[in-house]
Amino acid sequence: MEDKRFHGKAGEEYNLFKLACPHFKELENTLGNIIREQFQDRNDSEIKVLEIGCGPGFTTLIILDSDERTKIVAVDNEPVMITQAKEILKKFIDISRVQLIEDDALEFLKKQSSDSFDVFASGFTLHNLPNNFRQKVTKEIYRVLKSGGIFVNADKYALDNESKHKKSLEWQLHKFKEKYSQINRPDLIKEWTNHYLEDDKPNVIMRESDSINAMNEMGFKDIKIVFRKQMDAVLFARK
Helix, strand or coil: CCCCCCCCHHHHCHHHHHHHCCCHHHHHHHHHHHHHHHHCCCCCCCEEEEEECCCCCHHHHHHHHHCCCEEEEEEECCHHHHHHHHHHCHHHHHCCCEEEEECCHHHHHHCCCCCCEEEEEEECCHHHCCHHHHHHHHHHHHHHEEEEEEEEEEEECECCCHHHHHHHHHHHHHHHHHHHHHCCCHHHHHHHHHHHHHHCCCCCCCEHHHHHHHHHHHCCEEEEEEEEECCEEEEEEEC
16 A cells, blocks of 8 residues: 655645756656657557556646547545646546546556556656555556556656765755745745655665666566656656
């Protein structure tokens, strides 16, 4: 069972995360561009996308915009996020391009048929999971992807060089202090700082090489980091 880590102000006002994450737009657009490029020369009538940890729907909108054929099953275990996503994604839910599901990631994945999705796409989700749980989730993602299906994750991948990683972490913590001080939100400084320090614990931290090696063992191929600025990166792979 995955932890619910966005039940406080960080979840209720997740839109303010972008204020202190200057690479957010570029990171998300990279994810969308990858999906667009991978399918632009294909004749699929529908592109079935699985999104784990949809949050309020920011990444979902990017996926929808990447190709008009995308149909997304978007999963999140936080009621506060699902409530926001229902409002933000309403017009796409109404035309059946988005199906919102409140569920635990692993429990949901176990109920899905093998080889049933063309794309797995996610933004700032997998890093929240404890390492052993993330491994199980990633194995299930591999199982439910179709042969040739793609994995695109826009997320926090810790640099392997510990010194460089610590500098990146310190840079991001400074951004929280700087940006949230400007809008007089010391509560968000505290909450997001604590969140990132929790992400840095040994049983949670998602390191670049560890992730690539684990995915390689699962059977993924063409695994590569296609974008990186500070802690934020986009990892691409293919089944």
